[in-house]
Amino acid sequence: EEEDKVKLALVRFMDKLAQGNAQKYFNWGWNLTSDPCIDKWFGVNCDKGFNYVRRITLEGLNLTGTLDASSICTARSLYSLSLKNNNLQGLLPEDIGKCKSLTHFYIKGNKFSGDLPDSLAGLGNLIRLDISDNDFSGELPNIHKISGLISFIAQNNNLSGEILAFDFSNLKQFNISNNNIWGQIPDVKGRFSADSFSGNPRLCGPPLLNVCPPPSPPPSPHKKTKKSPSENFVVYSGYVILGVILLLFFTFKVVQKYKTKKESLAVQKQKVAEYSSSDKPGGSSIEFKNATRIGSDYSVTSVESGMTASTLVVLTSPEFKALRFEDLLRAPAELLGRGKHGSLYKVILDSGVVLAVKRIKDWGMPKEDFQRRMHKIDQVKHPLVLPPVAFYCSQQEKLLVYEYQQNGSLFKVLHGSRNGLTFDWGSRLNVAASIAEALAYMHEELQEDGIAHGNIKSSNIIFDKKMDPCISEYGLMVVEIQDQSILSQTKSFKNRNLTSHAYSTFKVDIYAFGVILLELLTGKLVQNNGFDLANWVNSVVREEWTVEVFDKVLISEGANEERMLNLLQIALRCINPSPNDRPSMSEVAVMIITLKEEEERSITFEP
Numbered sequence: 001e002e003e004d005k006v007k008l009a010l011v012r013f014m015d016k017l018a019q020g021n022a023q024k025y026f027n028w029g030w031n032l033t034s035d036p037c038i039d040k041w042f043g044v045n046c047d048k049g050f051n052y053v054r055r056i057t058l059e060g061l062n063l064t065g066t067l068d069a070s071s072i073c074t075a076r077s078l079y080s081l082s083l084k085n086n087n088l089q090g091l092l093p094e095d096i097g098k099c100k101s102l103t104h105f106y107i108k109g110n111k112f113s114g115d116l117p118d119s120l121a122g123l124g125n126l127i128r129l130d131i132s133d134n135d136f137s138g139e140l141p142n143i144h145k146i147s148g149l150i151s152f153i154a155q156n157n158n159l160s161g162e163i164l165a166f167d168f169s170n171l172k173q174f175n176i177s178n179n180n181i182w183g184q185i186p187d188v189k190g191r192f193s194a195d196s197f198s199g200n201p202r203l204c205g206p207p208l209l210n211v212c213p214p215p216s217p218p219p220s221p222h223k224k225t226k227k228s229p230s231e232n233f234v235v236y237s238g239y240v241i242l243g244v245i246l247l248l249f250f251t252f253k254v255v256q257k258y259k260t261k262k263e264s265l266a267v268q269k270q271k272v273a274e275y276s277s278s279d280k281p282g283g284s285s286i287e288f289k290n291a292t293r294i295g296s297d298y299s300v301t302s303v304e305s306g307m308t309a310s311t312l313v314v315l316t317s318p319e320f321k322a323l324r325f326e327d328l329l330r331a332p333a334e335l336l337g338r339g340k341h342g343s344l345y346k347v348i349l350d351s352g353v354v355l356a357v358k359r360i361k362d363w364g365m366p367k368e369d370f371q372r373r374m375h376k377i378d379q380v381k382h383p384l385v386l387p388p389v390a391f392y393c394s395q396q397e398k399l400l401v402y403e404y405q406q407n408g409s410l411f412k413v414l415h416g417s418r419n420g421l422t423f424d425w426g427s428r429l430n431v432a433a434s435i436a437e438a439l440a441y442m443h444e445e446l447q448e449d450g451i452a453h454g455n456i457k458s459s460n461i462i463f464d465k466k467m468d469p470c471i472s473e474y475g476l477m478v479v480e481i482q483d484q485s486i487l488s489q490t491k492s493f494k495n496r497n498l499t500s501h502a503y504s505t506f507k508v509d510i511y512a513f514g515v516i517l518l519e520l521l522t523g524k525l526v527q528n529n530g531f532d533l534a535n536w537v538n539s540v541v542r543e544e545w546t547v548e549v550f551d552k553v554l555i556s557e558g559a560n561e562e563r564m565l566n567l568l569q570i571a572l573r574c575i576n577p578s579p580n581d582r583p584s585m586s587e588v589a590v591m592i593i594t595l596k597e598e599e600e601r602s603i604t605f606e607p
């Protein structure tokens with residue numbers, strides 16, 4: 001059905017492009033009775049599996065119609081569209097923003113006119129954009145927000161407006177010559193010459209020779225024209241009205257706050273009463289009777305959300321034997337973050353011990369399964385996997401207690417402010433090898449129980465006291481495998497003890513680990529304003545611009561390119577769309593450790 005929809009949309013797109021010249025495109029095979037991929041329509045390229053249209057190239061064919069973006073963007077897997085050197089006219093429609101997968105877009109040498117649509121800047125996966133030799137007017141699109149863009153060519157148009165704050169260190173090709181753009185050119189970092197900017201009379205600063213005029217002084221206060229009495233009256237009465245509105249608003253808020261406080265006090269009292277009257281379950285777990293001592297913000301919310309009789313299960317860490325639920329409730333808590341799966345609090349106990357308490361929402365797992373899972377994870381210990389210290393599990397609330405680690409996460413080290421410190425290639429390779437080894441160990445030990453990590457990402461890799469990277473939150477999340485095709489692809493798995501779902505969750509971890517490798521190699525965020533790191537890397541590699549993916553910091557450090565490419569290859573195998581073709585975590589670990597050893601040898605033997 002989807003294929004038919006795409007086929008219809010493609011024919012419609014061609015109809016507008018060739019302006020009703022049906023004969024022309026009929027000869028090219030573009031008709032509803034055939035298949036664009038199997039029957040190889042002229043200019044259409046599909047993926048190897050022949051399922052998806054990936055590229056459309058219709059260059060120099062004297063097409064004189066318009067671009068029907070809403071039709072062409074129905075082909076959601078389209079990554080490259082080239083309509084260079086035709087005679088296409090009209091606007092570039094706003095709907096082009098729907099072509100979310102587009103990485104390469106070329107419309108050079110046509111007669112497109114009017115303003116460029118704002119949606120162009122929303123194409124977060126774009127790598128190359130060529131709109132040169134048209135009649136576009138209006139301002140430049142905000143393409144400086146597209147973090148993966150390597151090439152922007154827009155010369156010979158009528159574009160105007162002030163030059164944007166381009167970050168030229170990300171761009172390999174850039175040309176806005178022969179337009180009407182004005183203002184001071186940002187620092188081109190020696191990468192572009194005057195040719196990229198010439199022919200814009202009001203553009204100034206290097207690399208152009210014309211010097212920018214000094215900034216005009218702020219208007220002098222003496223020159224202020226006096227307002228007439230009637231103007232003054234209008235302004236002052238505006239202030240009075242605003243004042244009255246603000247006063248009314250605050251009075252309303254105060255009354256409302258007083259009311260909710262009274263109500264929540266009543267709820268608390270009722271919950272505490274329920275709590276003390278209920279029976280507590282027995283067993284080795286610690287029980288809590290005195291809930292009235294609850295004082296901090298965090299504990300109040302816990303009570304409000306219905307935390308009644310249940311138990312805190314303290315796992316095997318000897319230092320925490322004496323930990324009690326009431327210690328947690330009494331302690332001051334600071335919200336560290338609110339993720340997709342819940343919130344994380346930093347809790348400081350009376351004893352001075354600092355804990356990280358994860359409060360989980362929307363949990364699909366039955367209580368008993370969760371308890372079994374936590375005990376299992378506790379038994380399988382690895383020095384680089386942060387063990388849960390304790391957990392609490394009632395119908396309404398799930399809490400997990402870890403030791404607080406003060407040295408931040410891999411996410412922070414990669415994307416936070418680096419304070420002048422560089423996260424060098426050797427350290428990155430070390431983190432990759434350590435995490436791969438720890439994850440491989442956990443996968444092997446927990447394979448029969450089907451417990452994968454479920455949510456591995458750079459914010460879940462945290463540095464401990466010794467600055468060793470540790471995996472946190474192992475096994476907390478039950479992976480939802482939405483894509484049924486993944487499940488069906490993995491049905492052929494031989495291990496009788498493992499369901500296809502459990503097998504798939506391990507493969508999901510391997511994909512996620514591959515994404516962490518990409519983050520280490522590129523220094524880029526995984527998702528950013530529509531940008532998708534895995535897609536971006538795949539397309540750059542496909543275009544054979546591979547070296548462009550690496551973090552500039554690594555290049556300037558002189559990191560070994562061959563080993564970076566090797567690690568990239570491992571990452572690409574991990575993010576293979578077909579789960580069966582991804583290596584196992586043990587294979588990944590062996591490959592990365594070998595690379596790390598090579599790196600260490602090379603350093604030892606360097607003169």
Ligand SMILES: Nc1ncnc2c1ncn2[C@@H]1O[C@H](COP(=O)(O)OP(=O)(O)OP(=O)(O)O)[C@@H](O)[C@H]1O
Nearest residue numbers: 337339340341342343344356402403404405409459
């Ligand atoms: N034990 C810990 N000690 C110190 N900081 C931690 C600890 N565990 C996690 N963090 C940090 O606290 C922040 C919030 O963590 P949290 O797990 O709530 O968010 P998340 O991982 O982004 O989202 P989610 O896990 O819900 O998908 C993250 O930056 C994480 O690195």
